[in-house]
Amino acid sequence: MEKFTQLTGIAAPLPLVNVDTDMIIPKQFLKTIKRTGLGVNLFDEMRYDDQGNEIPDFVLNQPAYREASILVAGDNFGCGSSREHAPWALEDFGIRSVISTSFADIFYNNCFKNGILPIVLPEAERDMVMADAEKGANARVEIDLEAQTITLSDGTEITFEIDPFRKHCLLNGLDDIGLTMEKVDAISAFEAKAGESRPWV
Structure with a gap:
C-alpha cells in the first residue's frame, strides 16, 4: 500500500448528502476482484448519460x-x-483523501485499508474547505498527515483528529498484510518453538 504523508492537490466539491457506495461504484462493476481499472466508472451514473x-x-x-x-x-x-x-x-481515479462531516463506518475503515485518508471535520470547517474547493483548479489544498493539518489556498490552516494507530498505518503504508509482515520474525519464532514442543502437529 502506498504511504500517505503529505498531499497537495485539487479538491473537488461534491455537496451531496448520503452518497452511498452504489453511487460511488454501481453494482454492475463489482465483478472484478482487481483493485485497478475501476476509476473510469467512479460515480458512473452521475458522470455519464445512457x-x-x-x-x-x-x-x-x-x-x-x-x-x-x-x-x-x-x-x-x-x-x-x-x-x-x-x-x-x-483510489484508482486518483482520490487520496475524502473530507466530510461523517462517514459510514465500514466505508471509513475500508479507506484506511486502501491508502485513502478520510477526514472528519465539524460542519463549519468542512464548509470552509468546500468553499475553497469551489474556486477551481487554482485553489490547491495541502494535507499534512503527520501534523494533522489541512491548509487552504489562502493559507488558512485547519486541524483534524485521527486515530494514532490508523495514522501509523497510513504513514508507513501498512495494510492488514503489511501489519502482519511487521511481525514476521516473531511469527517464525513462535512456529519454530511450537514445532519443537509439538512435533506431531
Missing part, C-alpha cells in the same frame, strides 16, 4: 477537477453496502 457520454455538469467531468486528488463531500459519505470496490474506485 449513451456513455460525459455529463458536463458533473464535477469530475469539469476541466478544473479532472485531476482532483481530494474530494470534499456532504454528510454520511459512503453509506449503503459494504463493498470495498468503492475505495478502490476512488
